[in-house]
Amino acid sequence: MKILLILVSGIFVNNFILSKFLGICPFLGVSKKLDTAVGMGVAVTFVMTLASAITYIVQYAILNPLNLEYLQTIAFILVIAALVQFVEMVIKKTSPTLYMALGVYLPLITTNCAVLGVTILNIQNEYNFIETIINGAAGALGFTLAIVLFAGVRERLELSDIPKPLQGFSIALISASLMAISFLGFSGMI
Amino acid sequence: MINAILIPVVILGVMGLIFGAGLAVAAKKFEVKQDERIPLVRAELPGANCGGCGYPGCDAMAEAIVKGEAPANGCPVGGAKVAEAVGKILGEEVSEEEPKVASVLCSGDCDHAPRRAEYYGLKDCNEAVIANGGPKDCRFGCIGLGSCVNACMFDALSMGEKGLPVVNIENCTACGKCAATCPKSIIDLIPKSQVIHVNCQSKEKGKIVRSSCSVGCIGCKACTKVCPEEAITVTDNLAKIDYEKCVQCGACVEKCPTGAIVKEIR
Numbered sequence: 001m002k003i004l005l006i007l008v009s010g011i012f013v014n015n016f017i018l019s020k021f022l023g024i025c026p027f028l029g030v031s032k033k034l035d036t037a038v039g040m041g042v043a044v045t046f047v048m049t050l051a052s053a054i055t056y057i058v059q060y061a062i063l064n065p066l067n068l069e070y071l072q073t074i075a076f077i078l079v080i081a082a083l084v085q086f087v088e089m090v091i092k093k094t095s096p097t098l099y100m101a102l103g104v105y106l107p108l109i110t111t112n113c114a115v116l117g118v119t120i121l122n123i124q125n126e127y128n129f130i131e132t133i134i135n136g137a138a139g140a141l142g143f144t145l146a147i148v149l150f151a152g153v154r155e156r157l158e159l160s161d162i163p164k165p166l167q168g169f170s171i172a173l174i175s176a177s178l179m180a181i182s183f184l185g186f187s188g189m190i
Numbered sequence: 191m192i193n194a195i196l197i198p199v200v201i202l203g204v205m206g207l208i209f210g211a212g213l214a215v216a217a218k219k220f221e222v223k224q225d226e227r228i229p230l231v232r233a234e235l236p237g238a239n240c241g242g243c244g245y246p247g248c249d250a251m252a253e254a255i256v257k258g259e260a261p262a263n264g265c266p267v268g269g270a271k272v273a274e275a276v277g278k279i280l281g282e283e284v285s286e287e288e289p290k291v292a293s294v295l296c297s298g299d300c301d302h303a304p305r306r307a308e309y310y311g312l313k314d315c316n317e318a319v320i321a322n323g324g325p326k327d328c329r330f331g332c333i334g335l336g337s338c339v340n341a342c343m344f345d346a347l348s349m350g351e352k353g354l355p356v357v358n359i360e361n362c363t364a365c366g367k368c369a370a371t372c373p374k375s376i377i378d379l380i381p382k383s384q385v386i387h388v389n390c391q392s393k394e395k396g397k398i399v400r401s402s403c404s405v406g407c408i409g410c411k412a413c414t415k416v417c418p419e420e421a422i423t424v425t426d427n428l429a430k431i432d433y434e435k436c437v438q439c440g441a442c443v444e445k446c447p448t449g450a451i452v453k454e455i456r
Binding site: 058062066068071074075078079081082085086089090092093096097100156159160161 | 197198201202205206209210212213216217220221222246247249250312313314317
């Protein structure tokens with residue numbers, strides 16, 4: 001039951017982008033086309049889930065026994081950076097097109113605050129190992145959902161008649177805020 | 191005191207080492223082996239990533255050329271110059287093909303082809319066509335919302351005053367993006383020296399064409415009789431020129447009763 005609760009909370013209620021406002025950079029940067037948005041979502045999902053698992057081990061097997069909790073941030077960044085490098089290699093091998101499309105935003109997952117956010121929140125909420133992984137996956141799925149929905153919105157915005165002062169990023173930010181408001185409808189569900 | 195500094199340093203250092211070693215192993219495993227000619231070929235290609243060759247971008251094309259899956263002159267944008275340079279890298283002779291150019295095969299502008307409805311939706315032909323085939327009377331005619339203009343990456347298409355796209359032959363590289371995006375398949379790639387076109391795509395019977403457009407092909411076959419080279423055939427009420435046979439004499443242009451066959455002025 002708790003696992004289901006974490007899933008719903010991560011994907012909808014406490015969506016990382018639309019209610020915690022973490023990871024806005026790729027959200028605005030890679031949401032121009034639907035297929036690259038999906039690719040970004042998959043890459044972040046992989047990194048976030050794996051990072052959750054590994055940081056859990058790092059926290060409870062290394063940092064806590066040695067009373068080095070204050071190294072949490074730097075140790076977690078180390079884990080995430082290594083993981084992103086790994087994902088980059090896999091994508092370069094399997095899909096050069098996606099690699100080109102993601103461009104600079106792929107290494108930037110390293111500094112994606114949503115990834116660091118989820119790993120630190122896992123520890124703060126005192127989740128056990130299974131819950132940690134579920135929370136990581138749920139947060140990542142929420143990220144994917146938001147970025148894919150937003151890419152769909154932006155693809156249609158490209159074709160619409162938009163007043164000149166609002167064209168480009170301004171209308172994108174306004175639509176993002178409207179999406180965030182609509183996601184507020186989930187608050188109070190849990 | 192010294193331990194308080196040493197332990198974190200050692201721990202982080204060891205962690206870094208482990209991850210580094212892991213990445214090194216992964217890098218070996220996921221290494222992308224590349225033929226050294228691929229970057230050379232890639233450097234010769236235009237780098238527009240238009241996809242006109244049928245491959246997703248110039249990188250994929252360069253790889254396909256080196257592997258022998260694509261012909262050395264497969265890049266429609268680069269033309270003969272690029273083909274020659276690529277051929278040099280691969281050490282093979284490259285045959286020359288006549289360059290092609292995109293052509294808008296519809297004359298139904300707002301003076302000649304009436305509309306049956308007004309369209310207020312998204313400014314995109316592929317969206318408009320969902321609404322009962324678009325706003326024009328003619329089912330085959332240009333919708334005129336400029337999806338092809340947006341698709342063009344070389345600034346070779348612009349929207350004319352009368353609601354039909356105009357091709358700038360100087361800029362056109364025959365990548366075929368416009369032809370692929372047009373929901374009515376009005377744009378076609380034809381040899382550059384070909385100046386006589388049948389500017390109509392309507393396969394309707396003559397009577398229906400006449401009621402929906404004043405410059406449509408009604409399938410009267412007058413052009414087939416007047417052509418000295420027998421280059422024109424009429425199938426499905428639509429005249430078609432065989433570009434291999436056509437000698438650009440212009441007899442059909444004069445004969446055509448509706449003006450659907452035109453001689454392009456360059």
